[in-house]
Amino acid sequence: MQPRARVIGAAAILTALAPMIACGGNGSGKAAPASAEPVTITMWTRAATQAQSERLVKAYNSGHRNQVKLTVVPTDNYQPRIAAAAGAKQLPDVFAADVIFVPNYTSQGLFLDITDRIAALPYKDSLAPSHMKLGTQEGRRYTLPHTLDLSVWFWNKDLYEKAGLDPEKGPATLKEFAEHATTIDEKLGKDGKVHGTFFGGNCGGCYVFTFWPSVWAAGGQVMNPEGTVSLSDRSPMTDVFAIYKGLHEAGVTGPTTKEEQGPTWTGFFPKGEIGVMPMPSTTLGSMPAGMKVGVAPIAGPDGGESTFVGGDSVGISSTTKNADAAWEFLSWTVSDEAQVEVMAKNKDVLARTDLSNNTYSSADPRVVLINSMVAKGQTPYAPRFGQTFNDPQGPWLRLAREALFGDPGNVTRLNAEITKSLQQ
Template structure:
């Protein structure tokens, strides 16, 4: 109800502004339209490929602006306040509920409903783009968390290079074997993770909780469940990996920017990684890919990436939708996204002529329907903010005093409810 009132109030404010002459005039004539689009730097490569292909084959055109990721949210806020949002803008899927609640996206429920493949759109992205039964965004790019293992290091350590971990316990055992047999020089390590990065923890630890049938929050995103099994079991596994020297020592201070940089160097046996890095790995690095599992099995993934929608103030909603619907077409998803080893936004295209050449890509695509994207109105402040309560909980659980987790978990819930 609160979000309904917020959206209604903003809609009224937008209508008043337009009536007073502050809106953008509707286009006249039947000539081609140029729409504006914003995206954050994290999805620049995919966005540029889509826009280039669209512009080469359509009368309407898209003018893309790429904004540094750290500056993206402030730019959106400033543009919304000044009624200068672009026609379409992408967002980290985690923040979509915030933008929708603020009335920044246009309701495109009926447009989505007319798509013949609407049921195949990435379910986690669609869930976070839905509010009060209405739909406001569609998937733009997807990034999934998976386990990568180095086949050459596995072979040298006496492990089967074709058999990666199927449980979190096996993950720890295989990492420990690599460390014990190859780590004496200090260059090779069994595993690695971003130990001082709140977003890294949620992206790589939470799937093990979901795979075990657990939850990290209640459905409303207002109560933290991170002080109980299976979350505490996951914490314990990683705590032991670091305490015994299996995880690289730099893991404790890794704040996020370089946490994925060690595996491509061939120095890590097995670790959680973003699926989008597969296509940029060195050609001579033999990599296995496995779903993230719980302590005793199961499979899940954190479905990250960006969603995209039409701004509520766009003067060209029809042209904007023509572009967005095209990005979800077979042509765009297969010939642009899949061709470049990106995760497709439709579950019905998981096995396509490009992914079929690489079973690892087929596996990654198949996880889209199994994964989760957690919902919380105050997700960023609580879990991504380096000063937020989640990072204190995770670091205490992995590097400090696990006995403090229950007390600190209450601070997460408090933050979620503010």
């Protein structure tokens, strides 16, 4: 999940439209027998996953009688576009969505129930578990994994070597992460161009994507399972905050960390300016040629490993008249052919855990590691996730900034505000 600073509250928009939306929650996802004539189905995706969606559609269209017409919508306009189409009963046959918002879309009846169809897949138990969990409601399944983006630690091997660190050994704990970052900053940061680490200090989604895995790796949680009570005022969340606060106060994080709102937070590492930092796994393929980058799982203060499993899920709209043709395409996207020859070939994270060490991925141990983290990571569930955690005016960003740059004594009060937001 590429975090962004502005997220419109899908829950608020769609709740208002609930009476107008056709309910697709009780069916089997089956439709009338497919026509003998080729069918062209429509699909929408947000711009954040345009590249992967276009590759899948192009490969599918080149080998099937049925065809897919893809529309890419600007990411910031996507949720309002879905809401408007749902209210007018003009949803496309298939649409993808940020996995975080899938529970809300499902609860409003936007997706067709495809439980029986998924159950018939021979690899159903190997589908990305976090995505499948958020696409399940009351035991029924509505979506498949579409694209995945994981949070991991990148380290610059050249900077490690110049600072006297082992370039082939990245951090195994968050405390070690802080030690490595501090060493690089002290040894190489005198000119002000190199910094030990960096993070999006004014970006709620960035905190979620990069800090929460350290909590999970330590065996903790950030919310209750229902997504209605915040646990951000207790260990290990407070321990994670304390470590990053120490790095910032020591000047290890770079001069613009506190102001970084999200759009440019991943742009400094590829320039060779940062020693070690949490990054989206999808940026590995875009690193400069010749740059020596190590990849490690995000760890807790004393060890463990986890990741935030972001990205998009995809489902059949509840108003489609082409369910069979839509399923033919969706099921193909998670087939061996699509996952290996389209996704793995382009170094994308795979939607199936049983294919993590495939022909293409096995050539790069870093990619194998990233794919293996799909089964170990988490995707948090909360019906009011966007308003609470992604919204720059939401309570989570206020809490995180107070914990990092202000008075940690205010965290308990602000945590109560997060819980209040989650329960509205």
